[in-house]
Amino acid sequence: MAAQQVRDGFVELYGTEPEGVWSAPGRVNLIGEHTDYNDGFVMPFALPHTAVAAVSRRTDGVLRLHSSDVEGGVVELRLDDLAPDSDRNWTAYPAGVVWALREAGHPVTGADVHLASTVPAGAGLSSSAALEVVVALALNDLYDLGLQRWQLARLCQRAENVYVGAPTGIMDQTASACCEAGHALFLDTRDLSQKQIPFDLAAEGMVLLVVDTRVKHSHSEGEYGKRRAGCERGAALLGVDALRDIPYGELDAALERLGDDEEAVRLVRHVVTEDERVEKTVALLESGETRAIGPVLVAGHASLRDDFRISCPELDLVVDTALASGALGARMTGGGFGGSAIVLAEAADVEPLTKAVQEAFAAAAFTAPRVFEAVPSAGARRLVETD
DSSP: OHHHHHHHHHHHHHSSOOSEEEEEEEEEEEEOOSOGGGTOEEEEEEEEEEEEEEEEEOSSSEEEEEETTSSSOOEEEEGGGOOTTSOOSTTHHHHHHHHHHHHTTOOOOEEEEEEEEOSOTTSSSOHHHHHHHHHHHHHHHHTTOOOOHHHHHHHHHHIIIIIIOOOOOSHHHHHHHHOOTTEEEEEETTTOOEEEEEOOSGGGTEEEEEEEOOOOOOTTSHHHHHHHHHHHHHHHHHTOSSGGGSOGGGHHHHHHHHTTOHHHHHHHHHHHHHHHHHHHHHHHHHTTOGGGGHHHHHHHHHHHHHTSOOOOHHHHHHHHHHHHTTOSEEEEESSSSSSEEEEEEEGGGHHHHHHHHHHHHHHTTOOOOEEEEOOOBOOSEEEEOOO
16 A cells, blocks of 8 residues: 555656655664664664655656655755755755765666655654665666665665764664564674574564654764764773674673773673673574563663663653563663663553553653554565566
8 A cells, every 4th residue: 555655646746657666664673772883783673664665767867855754845956966964854865875876886867756654753763764775775676786785774874874964873774674574683783794583472472562752863963973982982992993892701891991981981881781682682582582581671771771871751761661560671772862662561461551651651741652563574675566
């Protein structure tokens, strides 16, 4: 249905059929937060919520962009005018991908694009990465560029880092491009090696809820960048290329070397322990001990809240209320300062747990949260072939 609607929207806008329709999902990160730009481990899975794009090629150096989710008409850009920091609107994400492809030497000569997305924006679910990846995949197919999924993810990350100006790691784009239905993706962000880990909660009588607090964040604002710079400073102080290089067993000695540099101690401790939590989660899932990941999620939230200091009252309220209501585990997910939390629960507990969270938000006079089940879904793909 979404593919047909977006295709019809393209025809209405541009007066011709698109050459194809593609989709790319948002993602939830099960565990491994702020480790990706430290060359560490992450474990996201794709959501059923997607960005869908109908796209056709152009040969005149023009890029035309339209989104059914944003007020306004078609935005027309000249490819030769695309430059970093030139766009502060939603169009920076797809335009940045075109810029990154051309910068890398790929012969993209223009496109007409019509987009629609069901990925909640600002919820820590990678709505921007979904926009980037769906455009990248479409252009890769249409221009027969021959790029592999991990290469598309790298180009999309470059678009977000350089063109948009958001210092994000590689996880979001890789998850959108590479995840498989029914699995979580164990990703080593240093070498981009991947392992698909079966993650079928329904078969075990469990559910993973996403609770969107509706507190918006923006990665390109300062706090995310400060954390990244702080991690890089910590690595430099410890004489390593990245915090990934500090073994968990040597963490105490490393922290001792940092002395009274309280910020560096906190940031280093989070990243090193978070990498350990990812590896522990993989081991538990592979051994069939899915319920045992609950306490690992809780420990991850405490580290993000206390050491990395990127939680907020709404996220903490979700986690505390869920755990008090019988959840197996809960933590904030995503970049922080708002966005979403995840809650691992027995299927039978979902309804009372959801009600408890909603009542807690009402009592605190917070905006009502959006709660939905996160089902591990397919990564980016082509939905409609050329007629």
